[in-house]
Amino acid sequence: MMRIAITLFALVLALPAWAEVKVQEVTSPAGINAWLVEDHTIPFTALEIRFRGGTSLDAPDKRGAVYLMTALIEEGAGGLDARAHARAVEALAASFRYDASDDAVSVSARFLTENRDEALALLRDTIHEPRFDPEAIERVRSQVIASRESATKDPDDIARASLNALIFGDHPYGSDGEGTVESVAALTREDILSAHEAVFARDRLYVSAVGDITPEELGTMLDDLLAELPETGAPLPEPADVTIPGGVKVVDFDTPQSVAVFAQNGIERMDADFFAAYVMNEVLGSGSFESRLMQEVREKRGLTYGVYSYLAPRDLAAIYLGSVASGNDRVAEAIEVIRAEWAKVASEGISAEEVESAKTYLTGAYPLRFDGNGPIARILTGMQMQGLPADYIATRNDKVNAVTVEDVNRVAAELLDPDGLQFVVVGRPVGLAESVN
Numbered sequence: 116m117m118r119i120a121i122t123l124f125a126l127v128l129a130l131p132a133w134a135e136v137k138v139q140e141v142t143s144p145a146g147i148n149a150w151l152v153e154d155h156t157i158p159f160t161a162l163e164i165r166f167r168g169g170t171s172l173d174a175p176d177k178r179g180a181v182y183l184m185t186a187l188i189e190e191g192a193g194g195l196d197a198r199a200h201a202r203a204v205e206a207l208a209a210s211f212r213y214d215a216s217d218d219a220v221s222v223s224a225r226f227l228t229e230n231r232d233e234a235l236a237l238l239r240d241t242i243h244e245p246r247f248d249p250e251a252i253e254r255v256r257s258q259v260i261a262s263r264e265s266a267t268k269d270p271d272d273i274a275r276a277s278l279n280a281l282i283f284g285d286h287p288y289g290s291d292g293e294g295t296v297e298s299v300a301a302l303t304r305e306d307i308l309s310a311h312e313a314v315f316a317r318d319r320l321y322v323s324a325v326g327d328i329t330p331e332e333l334g335t336m337l338d339d340l341l342a343e344l345p346e347t348g349a350p351l352p353e354p355a356d357v358t359i360p361g362g363v364k365v366v367d368f369d370t371p372q373s374v375a376v377f378a379q380n381g382i383e384r385m386d387a388d389f390f391a392a393y394v395m396n397e398v399l400g401s402g403s404f405e406s407r408l409m410q411e412v413r414e415k416r417g418l419t420y421g422v423y424s425y426l427a428p429r430d431l432a433a434i435y436l437g438s439v440a441s442g443n444d445r446v447a448e449a450i451e452v453i454r455a456e457w458a459k460v461a462s463e464g465i466s467a468e469e470v471e472s473a474k475t476y477l478t479g480a481y482p483l484r485f486d487g488n489g490p491i492a493r494i495l496t497g498m499q500m501q502g503l504p505a506d507y508i509a510t511r512n513d514k515v516n517a518v519t520v521e522d523v524n525r526v527a528a529e530l531l532d533p534d535g536l537q538f539v540v541v542g543r544p545v546g547l548a549e550s551v552n
Contacts, residue, residue, distance in 0.1 A: 135380040136485055138495065143334035145342040149503060150495045151333050154397065156208040158228035160326030161488035163496040164242075164341070165317040169219045170292025173310070173350045174308075176431055179294020179311040183259055185215035187307065188222075193240035197251050204306070209234040211241065213507075218430040219409035220314045220501065225489060228327045239340050242315060247307050256299060261282065263296045267536065270348035270374040270541040274438075277366050278376050278539040281405065288432060316348030317341065323495035325488040354431035359533040361552035363450070365544060372448040373542025377453065379535045381426055381433035382526075384501050390514050391522040392426060392530055398465050398475035399428055399456070399525075399531075400424030400437055405472070407460065411452050418449040430500075435530070446540060447547040454533050460542075461531035464524030478512040 126317040139151045170181045189211060204211060209226040220240065226234035266272035276291055285290035293299070320341065326332050359379055382392045400408040402423030412422045424437030441449040485491050486506075498507055534552045 116143060126262040130353075131200075136491060136508050138508065139330055140505055141330045141333050142338075143337040143342070145338045147317070147320070147322065147337040149324060149333060149335075150499060151323070151328070151330055151339055152325040152488075152491055152495070153327075153329065154325060155327050158327050159488065160226060160231065160324060160328045161386035161492040162222075162224040162226075162238075162336075163323045163489075163492035164224075165219045165220040165321045165415050165500060166221075166314050166316070166348070167321070167430070167500060168314060168348065168351050168458050169216045171217050172313045172349045172503045173287060173292070173294075175391065176298075177302065177306050177310070178290055178298040179259065179292070179313060180306045181220065182215045182293045183256060183299060183302060184212050184245075184247075184307045184310040184314070185220055186255050186259065187247055187251055187465055188241050188245045190255060191246035191248055192237070193244045193246075195237075195240070196246065196248060200241075203237055204234070207237070209237070211238055213241075215292060217288060221493075221496075223489065224494070231328075235336060235340060242340065243343065245311065247257045247304055247311075249304065252304060252307065256302070259299050260296050261295060263291075263299060264405065266291070266293075267296075270368055270370055270372075270440075271438075272367060273366060274374045274376045274539050277364065277541070278378060278537070281537065281539065282357055282378060282434065283432070284356050284358065284360055286431070287352055288355050288429070300469040312345070313349035316345045318347045318522045319351070320344070321496050322500070323492045325492045325495070349505055352431060357432050357434065359434070359535060359537045361532075361537050362498055362550040363538045363540060363547060365547065365549050366539065366541045367543060370542050371443060372440055373443050373540050373544045374440045375446055375450060375471065375538050375540045377424075377437045377439075377536050377538045379435050379532045381428060381435040382530060383433045384428035388522070388526045388529075389428070391518050393487060394470060394473050394477065394478065394518045395460070395465070395523045395530075396424060396426055396435075397528050398469045399460050399527075401473075407456050407465075408437075408439075408453060410418065411456050412449055416448070416452065418445050419454065421515075422449070442545050446544045450538055450540070450547070453502040454536055457531050457536060458533040460527050460531060464518070464526070464527055468519040470518070470523050472518045474515055474518065477515050481512055481515075 141149045141151050151274040191200050212223040216223045224238050280289050408422045412418050419439050419441045422439040427434050427436050439449050446538050
């Protein structure tokens with residue numbers, strides 16, 4: 116009840132922003148599509164640009180190229196080197212951010228209306244004319260290599276990497292998008308230029324803008340920024356061939372606490388049963404103190420500080436993931452309890468009261484995501500990439516509320532697969548042997 120009360124109070128505070136999210140679909144004169152939420156109360160605009168493909172576009176022997184390229188975009192563009200470019204952006208009170216994930220490269224820009232033209236000129240240079248100066252390449256390369264070296268000593272990173280390799284094999288999802296120490300060290304400037312050509316193209320482009328800008332102004336801005344991009348980039352990867360044998364894999368690592376990640380086959384985002392599965396997971400493993408896994412693994416037995424699970428419908432594969440950490444002498448019991456609760460929910464279902472509580476929380480928490488122009492722009496672009504309609508924000512909570520306890524328990528019985536759960540444990544677990552179900 117405490118969580119519900121806090122959520123409802125926060126919802127009241129968030130209602131004005133929530134009510135103003137009215138999406139317009141805009142097409143520029145050159146045919147670039149975007150979503151727009153106009154808000155002229157503050158002379159400020161957030162722009163979110165994404166290119167589908169992300170680090171999955173790496174050539175097999177060039178792993179880490181897209182990630183390194185993305186990290187280098189702001190290290191100088193056009194006639195400005197890294198330091199001069201940073202100063203120019205700061206002088207305009209603007210901000211640009213570039214990120215690469217498995218499925219997308221994103222460009223996030225924030226700028227004042229009075230400085231819009233100057234800020235967009237700098238942004239355009241970063242998209243079309245990144246310098247990739249040799250000294251910048253070596254500086255950023257060394258940072259990425261240091262990060263990759265650190266990951267080889269981190270149990271969480273080791274666990275995730277081992278699970279991905281097991282599930283996805285040679286598919287790009289099967290290895291880290293940042294690359295390895297060896298692959299990053301071997302990348303050349305030509306590889307980085309090739310990665311830029313692979314990503315930045317109009318056939319994989321998604322754009323949203325939120326703030327002090329009209330549809331006409333946005334159309335002109337889109338063409339100035341993006342119309343000259345190549346029509347097509349590198350071919351997108353095929354869907355992953357997911358292999359989840361079920362059982363336990365142990366990775367020996369000298370640490371007093373084992374880290375376990377687990378996975379089974381998931382559900383696609385556009386599946387008709389997705390919301391029922393979403394509500395079901397909120398009850399089973401959302402990570403809240405009310406979830407079944409937290410109650411059974413932490414509260415009743417004290418086996419961990421935290422355990423959670425979540426649906427992961429990525430572009431090229433849908434899986435169901437989770438994680439727990441426990442002492443080496445107790446992780447075997449934690450895994451046993453997780454598998455037992457997985458089986459219990461699959462066979463017995465969950466109660467109507469649990470379903471209603473989960474729905475109240477999920478619908479109450481949703482408006483809190485819309486807490487500024489930047490977050491709204493990111494949400495809108497994500498919606499486009501998932502194939503959701505422009506009115507989804509207004510209808511999303513209705514879809515959650517429409518889920519019944521019968522829907523949840525039918526989906527739980529169909530989706531949850533305790534025998535198909537694959538655990539990867541990094542540490543020196545006591546009494547836990549490797550197995551294949």
